[in-house]
Amino acid sequence: MSTTLSQTKIAFVGAGSMAEAIIRGLIETKVAAPQNIYVMNRSDQDRLAFLRSEYGLQATSDPLTKETFLRVADVVVLCMKPKDVENAFAELQPLLNEQQLLVSVIAGLSIAKTEALLQTNMPIVRTMPNTSSTIGLGATGMSFSSKVNATFKQVATQMFEAVGTVTIVEEEKLEILTGVSGSGPAYVYYFMEAMIKAGIEGGLSAEDAHQLTLQTVLGAAHMVQLTQENPAELRRKVTSPNGATQASIEALDRFQFSEAISQAVFRSAERAKEMGEQIAAPSPVVKSS
Ligand SMILES: NC(=O)C1=CN([C@@H]2O[C@H](COP(=O)(O)OP(=O)(O)OC[C@H]3O[C@@H](n4cnc5c(N)ncnc54)[C@H](O)[C@@H]3O)[C@@H](O)[C@H]2O)C=CC1
Numbered sequence: 001m002s003t004t005l006s007q008t009k010i011a012f013v014g015a016g017s018m019a020e021a022i023i024r025g026l027i028e029t030k031v032a033a034p035q036n037i038y039v040m041n042r043s044d045q046d047r048l049a050f051l052r053s054e055y056g057l058q059a060t061s062d063p064l065t066k067e068t069f070l071r072v073a074d075v076v077v078l079c080m081k082p083k084d085v086e087n088a089f090a091e092l093q094p095l096l097n098e099q100q101l102l103v104s105v106i107a108g109l110s111i112a113k114t115e116a117l118l119q120t121n122m123p124i125v126r127t128m129p130n131t132s133s134t135i136g137l138g139a140t141g142m143s144f145s146s147k148v149n150a151t152f153k154q155v156a157t158q159m160f161e162a163v164g165t166v167t168i169v170e171e172e173k174l175e176i177l178t179g180v181s182g183s184g185p186a187y188v189y190y191f192m193e194a195m196i197k198a199g200i201e202g203g204l205s206a207e208d209a210h211q212l213t214l215q216t217v218l219g220a221a222h223m224v225q226l227t228q229e230n231p232a233e234l235r236r237k238v239t240s241p242n243g244a245t246q247a248s249i250e251a252l253d254r255f256q257f258s259e260a261i262s263q264a265v266f267r268s269a270e271r272a273k274e275m276g277e278q279i280a281a282p283s284p285v286v287k288s289s
């Protein structure tokens, strides 16, 4: 296999939002060629037709074509929901081979359980991307199984760097990373929803409240990035002694803002682990005597 992705054949099992986010990044950055990208789902033909026409890739839900896609792929990306893992893996198991790289984006599903469910020794990269990958600003956490060699590490890193940043962590940290960056976009949107609502309640037009909130979040994120100052220090600069911001931060503290975010991050991590654990364990192999 080539060490750049231009010749690499990548098969996505699952054709939902996460698969599309990664595919869009790979194609727009020209890291991978559309004709080398294969996508498959269970049955939604409209979705496959859309992906074909939008990206020029190959897409199917036909079992025989799926089989062909999976046999020729260098990299297989698992992009189904945790609840669909059992059925999808039963179909996949006989079609994968140990020369391929398996990349999983499934929240909470450990490498050991993936190996056990698929009864495989193939190299596995477990990842936790986020939806900002759609616009190339994703934050992906990644762990490698012991069977992933340097070339495959490069391939996986390159794939996700096409859609944002990559942070390599020990596998046991992927759940807390899910709490921070996997679910994280939702906290920011929720925060924005609340800010827009309060602005409207206070008398701003919906349009102004939206635009002011958006620019405020964009500006604050860029400030952290460009000044490289600590968020706490940047907050201090906004907060004039005994001023409006000090009063508002005190209001946030009265409602335990920091504790609420902390609880959200830990609960996401816990739920990711639960979802992984709820995927049925493989049944033990019974050896005939
Ligand atoms: N949405 C997010 O923010 C993030 C999601 N993830 C993970 O990504 C995975 C996919 O999530 P989404 O794309 O949001 O879900 P989605 O519901 O948009 O897409 C799932 C896709 O899997 C397909 N599928 C289901 N069973 C299948 C089978 N047996 N064979 C082939 N395809 C099958 C469905 O047809 C659908 O196209 C999940 O495991 C989730 O934990 C990870 C990081 C962030």
Ligand SMILES: O=C(O)[C@@H]1CCC=N1
Pocket (backbone or CB within 6 Å): 107, 178, 182, 183
């Ligand atoms: O909510 C979920 O389960 C997935 C994992 C992180 C973001 N979405």
